[in-house]
Amino acid sequence: MDDIRFAVLGTGGIGRRALEVSQAKQGLTPVAACDRHGIAVDHDGLDVDELLAATEGNVASAADRREAADGRAATGESREPQTDGGTATVKQHGEQAGVVASAQARPTETPIADTIAESDAIDAVLIALPNLEHDFIPEVAAEFAAADYKGVLVDVLKRSRVIGLLDERPDAFEESGITFVCGAGATPGFLTGAAALAAQSFVEVEAVDIHWGVGLQSGYEDNRGTVREDIAHLPGYDNESARDLSDDEIEAIVDDHNGVIEFEDMEHADDVLLERAGICDAADVTVGGVLDVRNDEKPTTTTVTVTGKTFDGERATNTFELGDETSMAANVNGPALGYLKAGVRRNRAGEYGVFGPADLMPGF
Numbered sequence: 001m002d003d004i005r006f007a008v009l010g011t012g013g014i015g016r017r018a019l020e021v022s023q024a025k026q027g028l029t030p031v032a033a034c035d036r037h038g039i040a041v042d043h044d045g046l047d048v049d050e051l052l053a054a055t056e057g058n059v060a061s062a063a064d065r066r067e068a069a070d071g072r073a074a075t076g077e078s079r080e081p082q083t084d085g086g087t088a089t090v091k092q093h094g095e096q097a098g099v100v101a102s103a104q105a106r107p108t109e110t111p112i113a114d115t116i117a118e119s120d121a122i123d124a125v126l127i128a129l130p131n132l133e134h135d136f137i138p139e140v141a142a143e144f145a146a147a148d149y150k151g152v153l154v155d156v157l158k159r160s161r162v163i164g165l166l167d168e169r170p171d172a173f174e175e176s177g178i179t180f181v182c183g184a185g186a187t188p189g190f191l192t193g194a195a196a197l198a199a200q201s202f203v204e205v206e207a208v209d210i211h212w213g214v215g216l217q218s219g220y221e222d223n224r225g226t227v228r229e230d231i232a233h234l235p236g237y238d239n240e241s242a243r244d245l246s247d248d249e250i251e252a253i254v255d256d257h258n259g260v261i262e263f264e265d266m267e268h269a270d271d272v273l274l275e276r277a278g279i280c281d282a283a284d285v286t287v288g289g290v291l292d293v294r295n296d297e298k299p300t301t302t303t304v305t306v307t308g309k310t311f312d313g314e315r316a317t318n319t320f321e322l323g324d325e326t327s328m329a330a331n332v333n334g335p336a337l338g339y340l341k342a343g344v345r346r347n348r349a350g351e352y353g354v355f356g357p358a359d360l361m362p363g364f
Helices: 013-022 048-054 062-075 111-117 136-146 160-167 170-176 190-201 224-231 239-243 247-256 270-276 328-348
Strands: 004-009 028-034 038-041 105-107 124-127 151-155 178-181 204-215 260-263 285-292 303-309 315-321 353-355
Touching: 004 013, 004 111, 004 328, 013 028, 013 048, 013 224, 013 328, 028 111, 028 328, 038 111, 111 136, 124 136, 124 328, 136 151, 136 160, 136 170, 136 178, 151 328, 160 270, 170 178, 170 353, 178 328, 190 204, 190 270, 190 303, 190 315, 190 328, 204 270, 224 239, 224 247, 224 260, 270 285
Parallel strands: 004 028, 004 124, 124 151, 151 178, 178 353, 204 285
Antiparallel strands: 028 038, 038 105, 204 303, 260 285, 303 315
């Protein structure tokens, strides 16, 4: 495959790590990256090391996030991307903040439009934005389609209901020439694909159970988006209430759980993605996990178990297990970039529309 030129929308934890991981992947050249305040573009390839150094520690306060949201609501402005946890990046380098701290970047108030303007030089776009509003990523994708972008969009969204919003727009993607790979992180994404592969032994899948373990020694401060989105799955919280939590309130929740938070029956899109690929019914999929915000060591081993019946009438369970040494960054960004490559192959073959990770695995 020819070299793939790609852009990253959002330079929070996922976006930054995607740029970092891409340096170890063959055939990938990052040519653009943006956040709410700025955009960096170099058609020959960004200096990733310089960009990461310039944006180290980009975390805004909850007050900045709420002020930005209130401003959009009051003016009716379209929602431009924000980084980790729905926050704008505000690392200060003199008068600069966020991506504009990089020597390769310039300030902008329209990062999505500016990225689209470079689309002739971009084969694929990784949408590394928080989705604490269900229609946010679908609306970002719609902007690319409306601008007749021809290429690949990849996201790492988590919520099941977002898939339905994307599935309402396949005609727009197909007409534009977009191949959209949705839910392409760890879960959904990597583990969805593992379940689809494990299901190949069976003629009928009875149950899929995904149980993950993540250790984040760097804590909430460096992983705001991940922690905030996961808290939205706790009893008594939802996307809206989690989005409005202050940083101090989130730290208090972490303290209440002694840094280790367990999740059950999460609304993760693995269920609808496996159903749309014909693997099993969404109701047969369960997702849960354990997040340790204070230790890098995983609190539990990440596993995917698929139970079903074989063609010769036997009932069995296939288990896929991740090595405890693999980090969240490795398990999210490695697969996301792999799915990006797969999406480019589909796009260059003339296949447009919405694809889930299981759609790119062997058919069931």
